[in-house]
Amino acid sequence: MKIGNAVLEEEPYCHVLLQEHRSTLCDRCFTSGDSLKKCTGCGEVWYCDKACQKRDWAVHKLECKCLKQVSPKIPMDSVRLMLRLIITKSKDLPMNSPWSRKFDDLMTHSEEIRADKTRTEQFGKMVFTLTEYAGKAVSLPSAAELYDTFCRMVINSFTISDGELKDLGTGIYLSGSMLDHSCKPNAVATFHGCTLVVRATEDIPDPSPNKVFISYVEQLSPVTERQKALKEQYYFDCKCERCVDDEYNETMTSFCCPVQNCDGLVCLTEGNTFKPCRKCGTKDFSPELKKGALAVLDDCKTQLDIIDKEKKSGSSKKVFEKCKKLIQETTNILHPMNVYSVRLLDKAFDVAIEEEHWEKAIKYGQKTLQAYSTYYPKYSPNYAIQLFKVGKLQLYVQYMEDAARNLEQAQSILTVTHGANHDINKNVTLFLNQCREEMRVKSNGS
Ligand SMILES: [Zn+2]
Ligand SMILES: [Zn+2]
Ligand SMILES: [Zn+2]
Incomplete structure (x- = not known):
């Protein structure tokens, strides 16, 4: 097949x-x-x-x-x-x-x-x-x-x-x-x-x-x-390839390396001890630093639940402010590949769209893409829809090259996951064609 x-x-x-x-x-x-x-x-x-x-x-x-x-x-x-x-x-x-x-x-x-x-x-x-x-x-x-x-x-x-x-x-x-x-x-x-x-x-x-x-x-x-x-x-215990891949799973809850200018990833073992940075190898983490990092992770999890509840009860403006604050507090501590920081960005992305802060929304959405492409399979509807959402916004604010690239990628994934005739694929194609047409008009006009 x-x-x-x-x-x-x-x-x-x-x-x-x-x-x-x-x-x-x-x-x-x-x-x-x-x-x-x-x-x-x-x-x-x-x-x-x-x-x-x-x-x-x-x-x-x-x-x-x-x-x-x-x-x-x-x-x-x-x-x-x-x-x-x-x-x-x-x-x-x-x-x-x-x-x-x-x-x-x-x-x-x-x-x-x-x-x-x-x-x-x-x-x-x-x-x-x-x-x-x-x-x-x-x-x-x-x-x-x-x-x-x-x-x-x-x-x-x-x-x-x-x-x-x-x-x-x-x-x-x-x-x-x-x-x-x-x-x-x-x-x-x-x-x-x-x-x-x-x-x-x-x-x-x-x-x-x-x-x-x-x-x-x-x-x-x-x-x-x-x-x-x-x-x-x-009622079953998953023993798939992914579930026994420690390196993969540890990345999902990783922290930023505290060494200046190192963008490496520090992982937590099951027993809550820190492993050496995957990039620079440092293992010099003071007890305060560890305690602080774990507290930030715990707080982020708690706040995400609160955000979910608040989102349901209405005020997107309030939720947007809360997301912004939490992003500030967690950046440089939770690694961009940490799934909780990705979930936070995702919420910020959605609520920024609701509040019509397009530039901010694009920024948040783009930051989720690397984690999406790592944690979802290569051909995944979730990744494709995220690309589609970011691409649509980029088209709207006229970042044409970026929009075209993301929409094309969304289309190529959806062709595999949904087939060319699914409504969602037709919808993406519509935006992609509009984007190409606008690019053509622009290049002819200049
Ligand atoms: Zn599994
Ligand atoms: Zn009836
Ligand atoms: Zn019907």
């Missing part, structure tokens, strides 16, 4: 649109239309047209009654997905799984989930809401079957996102969930509407399901965070 080719293309077995996109995206195909039409039965779901409505009807026919029963309340997305799963299972609909997998073939991890307090509480609450929601319209399966369905749902769900990586919904893909995780994947899962497309991001000589790996977790994370997320959500 050559790089850029689709290993798998699959329609969801069952899926649900996130509540926040209700009435702006079609509940069936997840695309936006100018004239979405509301289901006249429940008034809660929207479709492009009769065709999308018809395709959803096998499941929505019963769901519609349930939604009407609890209206104007709308159950949580996970409860909606659960009911849709129960209906789908009971229907025995035609199989659309390319690797012929059935719902009952999906892993349950039921023993681990039973021992997991958060998940069992979540299940208890779900059964309660689900019973009210299903009412007389849908008869729920036995408690044991309900539990198995819940386990299969939480272990095998995919977050469906758009080209710009914004979350749209949740889906179950029977074949897609055969693919295992690696922090150094050889393929990437993307979505065309709600259709899952997995593409090879390197040549895969044998593309059988157990030789294709995607990443289940955020890759811009230190090994401890990745492993914790995988353990908590999927």
Whole structure:
């Protein structure tokens, strides 16, 4: 299988649109239309047209009654997905799984989930809401079957996102969930509407399901965070190439070398001791210096959480000021390759755009690129979208050469990860063409 080719293309077995996109995206195909039409039965779901409505009807026919029963309340997305799963299972609909997998073939991890307090509480609450929601319209399966369905749902769900990586919904893909995780994947899962497309991001000589790996977790994370997320959500210990690569993992939490004019990197071992600078070799770190550096790292982590909360509650101006201050405090202490300093720059980048500080935004965005290109695979949607965002701003403020370079690079990555026909690639191409046209006009005029 050559790089850029689709290993798998699959329609969801069952899926649900996130509540926040209700009435702006079609509940069936997840695309936006100018004239979405509301289901006249429940008034809660929207479709492009009769065709999308018809395709959803096998499941929505019963769901519609349930939604009407609890209206104007709308159950949580996970409860909606659960009911849709129960209906789908009971229907025995035609199989659309390319690797012929059935719902009952999906892993349950039921023993681990039973021992997991958060998940069992979540299940208890779900059964309660689900019973009210299903009412007389849908008869729920036995408690044991309900539990198995819940386990299969939480272990095998995919977050469906758009080209710009914004979350749209949740889906179950029977074949897609055969693919295992690696922090150094050889393929990437993307979505065309709600259709899952997995593409090879390197040549895969044998593309059988157990030789294709995607990443289940955020890759811009230190090994401890990745492993914790995988353990908590999927109940396994990752032993991939990346997870045992100490040099790689230590870089993610590294500090700047304190020696003047050395831009080397000082790493922290698991036991919180400092290793000699990778560039100049100095190991002369006073206890105060170590203590200070660790305090800055801890503070940065705490502040990042606070920034997240403040961002949700509104004032981007306040958040922008906070980011600027924190960047000042951490520069020259946290290394630019430290993922926490990258996350900070990322937040500053987004909020600077919101506040329309274009130059500052470009500066912050550019500073994240080296870490992005190191920690994400060569062909990664995350890296491509970051390049696209920076490139768009550079075009806007007329840094034409830089804009062209970043947009070209974004385009070449997206051609591999999403294919040339994906909307996001067309969108990037539009900006790139505009950029080239403006450069042409400029050079002719001078
Ligand atoms: Zn549609
Ligand atoms: Zn309806
Ligand atoms: Zn790993």
